[in-house]
Amino acid sequence: xxxxxxxxxxxxxxxxxxxxxxxxxxxxxxxxxxxxxxxxxxxxxxxxxxxxxxxxxxxxxxxxxxxxxxxxxxxxxxxxxx
Numbered sequence: 107x108x109x110x111x112x113x114x115x116x117x118x119x120x121x122x123x124x125x126x127x128x129x130x131x132x133x134x135x136x137x138x139x140x141x142x143x144x145x146x147x148x149x150x151x152x153x154x155x156x157x158x159x160x161x162x163x164x165x166x167x168x169x170x171x172x173x174x175x176x177x178x179x180x181x182x183x184x185x186x187x188x
Contacts, residue, residue: 123147
């Protein structure tokens with residue numbers, strides 16, 4: 107996957123996480139949905155980590171994890187990916 111494809115995957119997973127969170131807000135007893143929510147959260151975290159390792163930080167705070175502030179040195183995620 108190139109950076110654009112990885113960013114799209116991260117965005118899709120983020121949407122799924124939020125969508126499942128909203129569902130669980132009104133259906134907290136749905137164990138199957140909660141299991142799916144946990145799976146999607148795990149997939150999202152892994153995809154986000156892979157993107158940041160290969161393409162740069164998705165947020166300014168993620169830049170701190172890399173030892174130096176590189177957030178301002180690269181195009182922002184919404185400005186287009188390399």
